[in-house]
Each structure stands twice: as structure tokens, then as C-alpha cells.
Amino acid sequence: MSETLSPAEVYVSSNGNDANPGTEARPLATLEGARDALRALKAQAGLPPGGVTVWLQGGxxxxxxxxxxxxxxxxxxxxxxxxxxxxxxxxxxxxGVEINDFQPVTDPAVLERLREHARPHVQVADLSAAGVTDLGQLHTRGFTQPLRPAHLELFFQGKPMALANFPGQGWLPMMGAPGGSDWETAYPAAEGFYFRSQELARLASVPDLWVHGYWAYDWADSHLRVESLDPETGLVKVKEPEAVFAGYRTGQRFCFLNLLEALDLAGEYYVDRDSGLLYFYPPSPVTPGSAWVSVxxxxxxxxxxxxxxxxxxxxxxxxxxxxxxxxxxxxxxxxxxxxxxxxxxxxxxxxxxxxxxxxxxxxxxxxxxxxxxxxxxxxxxxxxxxxxxxxxxxxxxxxxxxxxxxxxxxxxxxxxxxxxxxxxxxxxxxxxxxxxxxxxxEIHQVCLETGDVGAFYIGRDWTARGNVVRYNFFHHLGGFNYQVMGIYLDDCASGIEVYGNVLYRAGSAVHLGGGREVTIANNVFVDCYSSVHVDARGASPHPQWRNMVYNLMAPKLEALHAFEPPYSERYPELLDLEPYHAPGAPQEGIPPANDVVIHNLSVGGRWLSASWLPPEPGAVEFRDNLVDEDPHFIAPERLDFRLREDSPAFALGFKPIPFEKIGIQPPAAD
CATH class of the missing domain: 2.160.20 (Pectate Lyase C-like)
Structure with a gap:
């Protein structure tokens, strides 16, 4: 081992010392020490040819x-x-900090709050004894809300544990609001919502109680602090109702969070912010190095x-x-x-x-x-x-x-x-x-908890063009009870090429939501709810879609000067939108146009969905697609959807998909 610092190498060890020279035998202790050593090297002699490697030892x-x-x-x-x-x-x-000193719960007041079956399993640790005094805060978060750091969390055996919640598994249904219980109506969040359960008496006294829910739509959730809970009526109000997107709908789902009373499943934890105590129901014995909290x-x-x-x-x-x-x-x-x-x-x-x-x-x-x-x-x-x-x-x-x-x-x-x-x-x-x-x-087992959602998503911008989605494998999508899409071209997304993708059990596989100049070509669809969906939402007279076209999407055209170079030269088809936005032009919406669906292969499921807001004839060209005919896959039972040489799809112009290149590839040989 060299005792002299090589200008091309610096060594760092968690057991080192920043007073050391940074050699392999006498390493530095911190990243800052290495950074500062390189700053000094650059100031004195400059970086050597080939650069510098800072070697970090394990630990x-x-x-x-x-x-x-x-x-x-x-x-x-x-x-x-x-x-x-x-x-x-x-x-x-x-x-974070490692937490080792967990003990059985002996405090009678705490045991009384725990469910009987959980009492022998829940353990407690004093965070302050481990030097942890900043416990962080639970924050309002979710749809339309800014991203904020998380609170102190517990990780055990390399996995995040669950903040104690009720019902623990699954969801609770909202049961109406003071304004009514019509499931199609979103009632004002400031008025609260109803939930009735024998558990309300226990919940009403919980300090710092939170809720997480999909309040009106299955694509917009939020975490919110409870301001009040009436155990007699079941009325729940949150502290920041303005953070509830669109209000409350009867039957939508939610859960209660951050309550010791619900710490009853292995893998759950609760932090008492007044006492600084961490309560944990470990799924297996706590051993050195297995439990950590984030700081x-x-x-x-x-x-x-x-x-x-x-x-x-x-x-x-x-x-x-x-x-x-x-x-x-x-x-x-x-x-x-x-x-x-x-x-x-x-x-x-x-x-x-x-x-x-x-x-x-x-x-x-x-x-x-x-x-x-x-x-x-x-x-x-x-x-x-x-x-x-x-x-x-x-x-x-x-x-x-x-x-x-x-x-x-x-x-x-x-x-x-x-x-x-x-x-x-x-x-x-x-x-x-x-x-x-x-x-x-390769994308699978996604969209598991949300609805009206796509494994791939783009939307609401006429100017977002020139994007290519090709040679991807989408399979086994969704797990919730609302529509899932494989490739979601939402709300008039336009100018996109969707080529050579394989979609198996991928819901509404390619969802073309009113866009223009979209090419859907050479894709394989197997056992999807629908292979291709098309609609003309941008031309709909409904106020929701008129607002989208003229109040949400038009400003993006203006902001990027889309009818002038470079956009008008790179995407001349954008000029077709100019008459719809000319001064005095009637606001009658913008229909889809120049979409092409060609050389695709569809087997099982439904080929086309076009009954909701259907486009005018000719807006979407369908040509040379193989539908509901045996495509001669090589081994579909092994998810090998390559085609045999005798596939009838080739006669229609279908090109082979390089299936073997999909997913993580091995590193190139040195």
C-alpha cells in the first residue's frame, strides 16, 4: 500500500481521518475531506491527465x-x-439513526390504548436516548400540493414500515356529507364528510389524527390533518379543506393515519411527538442494524x-x-x-x-x-x-x-x-x-391504486410534439376498480409516434384522447380491454372540455409562440390550430385530425373503443391492421410475443419487434 497520495486517487473510509493524506493505507473520513483535497489539488497543480478517482470504502x-x-x-x-x-x-x-433499544410496553395508559391482541407484540424505544430529537412533521401533501420532506419514518430490514392506520388493510368508504349523499355530486370540503363506525369513540380522542383519501376522484389523493371528529354524528372535518381537490364524493375511499390505537399489525409504527417515544410492532425480532429512523x-x-x-x-x-x-x-x-x-x-x-x-x-x-x-x-x-x-x-x-x-x-x-x-x-x-x-x-404491476391512469402518460399540451414511444412492453397493469391505460395520450396530446410496443393485459391499451397527428403503428395488443381508444373530447361542447381547450391549453400555445418559428417550422401542422384561436373565432372546440392507426396486431379483448365522443369520419385513419386472427406468436405462455415467420401480420406490413432488447440490458464487455 502506498503511503503517498497519488494525484489520481483519493481514499475515504468511515474509519478514516480527515487529517490523513487520503492514501489507501491512511484514508480520509468524509466526502467533504475528499472534496477539499481535490480543490487543493486543482489550485496547486490542476487535475492530472485522466482525472481523479475518489475511492469510498465500505461502511x-x-x-x-x-x-x-x-x-x-x-x-x-x-x-x-x-x-x-x-x-x-x-x-x-x-x-438516519439506528435504533436498537426496544423494550416491551409496560405503561398501563399506553396498553389501554392498544388493541388487546397487539399488546404482547408492540415494543417501545426512546428516540431521545438515541440522540433523535427532531421528529419532523406530517405535512399536508398530495394532488396540487407542493412536495415537502417526510416526517421521521421507521425502516426495518431495509423496508419502510407503515404508519399506524385504520383500517390497517384496505379502505373506508365516505358516507355522504352535510349537503347530501348523491354519489355523483362532489360536496364542499369545508363542510366535512360522514363516516360511521363503532371505532369513532376511540378515534375522537386521538391527538394529531390524519386522513389519507381519494376524496372525489381516483386520480387525486391527499393527506390531511383532522380538525374535528364528532363521534355522535360521524362528521369529519379537516384542518385544510382547501387542499381537498374538488370536494367529497359519497363512496370514495380514505383511511385514518397516525394513531396508536390502530397499531395492531406487524410492520406498523407510531411516534408520540410529545414523549419522543417510538412504538413498533416488529414483523421479526429487532437485531443490531435492522431498525433505522430517518432524520x-x-x-x-x-x-x-x-x-x-x-x-x-x-x-x-x-x-x-x-x-x-x-x-x-x-x-x-x-x-x-x-x-x-x-x-x-x-x-x-x-x-x-x-x-x-x-x-x-x-x-x-x-x-x-x-x-x-x-x-x-x-x-x-x-x-x-x-x-x-x-x-x-x-x-x-x-x-x-x-x-x-x-x-x-x-x-x-x-x-x-x-x-x-x-x-x-x-x-x-x-x-x-x-x-x-x-x-x-418493461412496465408491469403499475397503476395499482389509482384510476383514470396510464402506465405511460402525456397530456394537455398541443405544443408537446415529436415524442416517440417505441419498443416498450406493458403487461399486467392495474389493480384497482377503475379504468387503466397502457399508453395514455390524455386530453388532446398530439404529434406522438407510438410504434412497436407490446401490450398484454394492459387495460385500454392505447388511449387517444382527442389528439391530432398521432401515429399508432406496428404495435401488438393481446387480451386488452380495448386495443385502441379514440375520442373527440376537444370538440365536445361540454364546458369541461371547452375550458380545457380555451383556458388551459390555449395559453400554452401563446407562451411558446407556437404559430411562429421555431415551432411553426418544426411542426407546421400547428398552424392548423391558428384559425381556432383567431380573434373573433367561435369557440366550438378543436377536433382530432390526421391520426393514423396502421399495421397493428390485436388478438383477444376488444379492438376498438370509439363510442364515447366519437371522432368525425376520416379524423382517424385505420389501415392494414390484423384483428382477431391468430398472429402465430412464438411462445405467448412465456410472454414471448415475437411472431413466427409464417405470421399473417407480415403480409400487411408489420415489422418484427426487437423483443430481446426490451428491459435492462447487461453491461457491455470491457
Whole structure:
């Protein structure tokens, strides 16, 4: 082992010392120590040819504040900087504290609040004895609400535990409101809603009681603090009724949260914020290193205007906020990292060029997974950033709907490729903007808890054009009792190519909701509720759709000067919308036009759904599709939907789909 610091290598160990030289034998102790050593190196001699690698040895690196890199911490194209794990080791950046001293509950007052069957199993730990005094706050969150850090959460054996709730499993139904009980009417949230149960007497005395519900629609949920609960009438009022989207509908679902009285299932916990005590019903014995609580609210790693830096093989976990945030700069790469058990999202790329997130596993997020923004929409300049070969699953613990997607692209010219996404309450991929590429992804067991939802989603923007969704495999979608879509082109989404996708048991597989210039070609549909849905909602006289077209979508055309270059040159078909928005033009809606459905294959289920707000004849061209005829799949029982050479689809112009390239691909050989 060298005792002299090599200019090309710096070593860090959780057992090191920042007074050390940073050699393998005498490593530094912190990321800050390594960062500052590189700053000194750059100031004295500059980065060596080939750059510098900061080697992190395995172990736990406790984070009590964000590790921040700025422009001065950048590498160059010729001399990049890499922060990476030593081979075969796992450096863990942890924003929480281990909790070991759990004891049986002996306090008679607490035992009285617990259900009888749970009393022998629930254990208690004093958080202050472990040095944890900041317990955080439960926040109003959900549809239309800003994203906020999570409260103190408990993670056990690498998984998030459930905040004690009633009914524990499943949901409760709302039973009307003071204004009535018509299920089609959304009643004002300020008046509250009714729920009747023998449990109300126990619930009424609970301090800091919260509710989580899908109050009016199955695509808009929120978490809210209870202001009052009348055990006699069953009337429940929340503290911030303005955060309830659209009011309350009879029969919609909700649950109560944050109550010791409901701590009755293995894997649940409750924090008494007055006493600082953590109550836990462990699913298995608590052993050293198995129980952790999140403390840090700041993002674990932030990079501001940083370029040519790689983060490789790191594990980031157990914090209340985000994992990694990248703003500005270029060519920052997050590679082979594990991000788990965080209160918000894993990786947020806010801006910059050619950043990448690849070969990461992401799970246990309170909100989303990977969000990539970049490029410039007014000039249609591409950002070039991407997410590729990632595995995202079990996300959306707190925000279940649109507030944060599992994988999101926003801007111009971004890519989402070769990703496996599953076990999500809502959408897998959401995009907004122009000329994104979404390809070779496998998506299954998503949209499990929400309704009127698509595994892939885009909507409500005439200008968001040039996007391509191709060679993706959607299967086994949905788990709730309302409509699920595979590829959801919602609310007049236009100018999109949907090509070569395979959709099996994917609900309304491709849902074309009034858009224009959409091509749906060369896709395989198997056992879907409907293979293709088309409608003309943008031309509907209903006030809901007129408001969408003229009050929500028209301002986006104006903001981007869509009838002028570069939009009018890149997308000349946008000029067809100009007469509908000319001064004095009647507001009669905008119909679909120039849509093409060609060379698709559909077997099982229903081929076409066009009965709701049907388009005018000729708005959508259907041609050379193979419908309800044996396509000669190679092995559908093994989900191998490639076609044999004798498939009749080829005579209609169908092209083979590179099925073997879908999903996470093995690393290229060195």
C-alpha cells in the first residue's frame, strides 16, 4: 500500500481521518475531506491527465447535512472526477439513526390504548436516548400540493414500515356529507364528510389524527390533518379543506393515519411527538442494524453547476428528503447506485446538459424515482440527458398520483430507455415537452391504486410534439376498480409516434384522447380491454372540455409562440390550430385530425373503443391492421410475443419487434 497520495486517487473510509493524506493505507473520513483535497489539488497543480478517482470504502457514512458540490468541484472531459465504491464494497450514505433499544410496553395508559391482541407484540424505544430529537412533521401533501420532506419514518430490514392506520388493510368508504349523499355530486370540503363506525369513540380522542383519501376522484389523493371528529354524528372535518381537490364524493375511499390505537399489525409504527417515544410492532425480532429512523431533511447529495463528475456504486438511504439533485452543468453521471428508503425522490435532474442516470436500483421512495429536466422549450434546444438501464419499484408511499412520477421527463430531447418499472400505485413514466424518446422499457404491476391512469402518460399540451414511444412492453397493469391505460395520450396530446410496443393485459391499451397527428403503428395488443381508444373530447361542447381547450391549453400555445418559428417550422401542422384561436373565432372546440392507426396486431379483448365522443369520419385513419386472427406468436405462455415467420401480420406490413432488447440490458464487455 502506498503511503503517498497519488494525484489520481483519493481514499475515504468511515474509519478514516480527515487529517490523513487520503492514501489507501491512511484514508480520509468524509466526502467533504475528499472534496477539499481535490480543490487543493486543482489550485496547486490542476487535475492530472485522466482525472481523479475518489475511492469510498465500505461502511456507513452518517450524513447530518447535505454533501454539496459546486462548479469549482467539476472535472473536465479529459480529466473527469469519479466518486465510487471500492470493488466489492458498499459505502452507505445514511441520513438516519439506528435504533436498537426496544423494550416491551409496560405503561398501563399506553396498553389501554392498544388493541388487546397487539399488546404482547408492540415494543417501545426512546428516540431521545438515541440522540433523535427532531421528529419532523406530517405535512399536508398530495394532488396540487407542493412536495415537502417526510416526517421521521421507521425502516426495518431495509423496508419502510407503515404508519399506524385504520383500517390497517384496505379502505373506508365516505358516507355522504352535510349537503347530501348523491354519489355523483362532489360536496364542499369545508363542510366535512360522514363516516360511521363503532371505532369513532376511540378515534375522537386521538391527538394529531390524519386522513389519507381519494376524496372525489381516483386520480387525486391527499393527506390531511383532522380538525374535528364528532363521534355522535360521524362528521369529519379537516384542518385544510382547501387542499381537498374538488370536494367529497359519497363512496370514495380514505383511511385514518397516525394513531396508536390502530397499531395492531406487524410492520406498523407510531411516534408520540410529545414523549419522543417510538412504538413498533416488529414483523421479526429487532437485531443490531435492522431498525433505522430517518432524520436528515436536506437532499443527501447536491451538485450545482457541476460538470464531468461521476457517482458510482454508492448507496443512499434513510433520509426524509431527496437522494441526489443536479442543477446545471453537464455530463454528471449517476451510475450503479442504490437509492432506497427516502422520504421524497431518488434523483432529480433539474437542468443542465447530457446528464445520465444509469444502472441504478431505486425503491422505497416516499414520492418519485427519477425526474429528468433539460433542454429549452422556447428554442427547442435538446438537453441530451437520459435515464437508462435502471430498476424502479415500490415507490409513491406518500404521493400516490401525479405529484411525482416514477420516471419523468420534462423539457426537450431527453431519453428513458431499458428500464424496468413495477409495483407502483400510479403511472410509471410521465413526460412533458418535446422530442423525448421512451423505448425498450418493461412496465408491469403499475397503476395499482389509482384510476383514470396510464402506465405511460402525456397530456394537455398541443405544443408537446415529436415524442416517440417505441419498443416498450406493458403487461399486467392495474389493480384497482377503475379504468387503466397502457399508453395514455390524455386530453388532446398530439404529434406522438407510438410504434412497436407490446401490450398484454394492459387495460385500454392505447388511449387517444382527442389528439391530432398521432401515429399508432406496428404495435401488438393481446387480451386488452380495448386495443385502441379514440375520442373527440376537444370538440365536445361540454364546458369541461371547452375550458380545457380555451383556458388551459390555449395559453400554452401563446407562451411558446407556437404559430411562429421555431415551432411553426418544426411542426407546421400547428398552424392548423391558428384559425381556432383567431380573434373573433367561435369557440366550438378543436377536433382530432390526421391520426393514423396502421399495421397493428390485436388478438383477444376488444379492438376498438370509439363510442364515447366519437371522432368525425376520416379524423382517424385505420389501415392494414390484423384483428382477431391468430398472429402465430412464438411462445405467448412465456410472454414471448415475437411472431413466427409464417405470421399473417407480415403480409400487411408489420415489422418484427426487437423483443430481446426490451428491459435492462447487461453491461457491455470491457
Amino acid at each position: 456507513i457514512y452518517h450524513r447530518t447535512e447535505s454533501f454539496s458540490l459546486s462548479e469549482q468541484d467539476s472535472g473536465t472531459a479529459e480529466a473527469p472526477i469519479v466518486y465510487r465504491a471500492c470493488p466489492g464494497e458498499e459505502p452507505r450514505l445514511v441520513g 436528515l431533511e436536506e437532499t443527501l447529495l447536491t451538485l450545482q453547476e457541476v460538470s464531468h463528475v461521476t457517482l458510482q456504486g454508492l448507496t443512499l438511504e434513510c433520509a426524509r428528503g431527496n437522494g441526489i439533485e443536479i442543477t446545471g452543468g453537464e455530463q454528471v453521471l449517476v451510475s450503479g447506485c442504490t437509492l432506497r428508503n427516502l422520504g421524497n425522490s431518488a434523483v432529480l435532474v433539474h437542468s443542465g446538459r447530457e446528464h445520465g442516470v444509469e444502472r441504478c436500483e431505486i425503491y422505497g421512495m416516499g414520492d418519485g424515482g427519477i425526474s429528468v429536466s433539460g433542454g429549452d422549450r422556447p428554442t427547442l434546444t435538446p438537453g441530451g440527458s437520459y435515464a437508462e438501464n435502471n430498476h424502479l419499484h415500490h415507490l409513491g408511499r406518500w404521493n400516490r398520483c401525479y405529484s411525482s412520477g416514477a420516471l419523468r421527463l420534462e423539457g426537450v430531447g431527453l431519453r428513458a430507455r431499458h428500464t424496468l418499472l413495477h409495483d407502483l400505485p400510479r403511472q410509471a413514466i410521465i413526460i412533458g415537452g418535446n422530442e423525448h424518446l421512451v423505448e425498450f422499457n
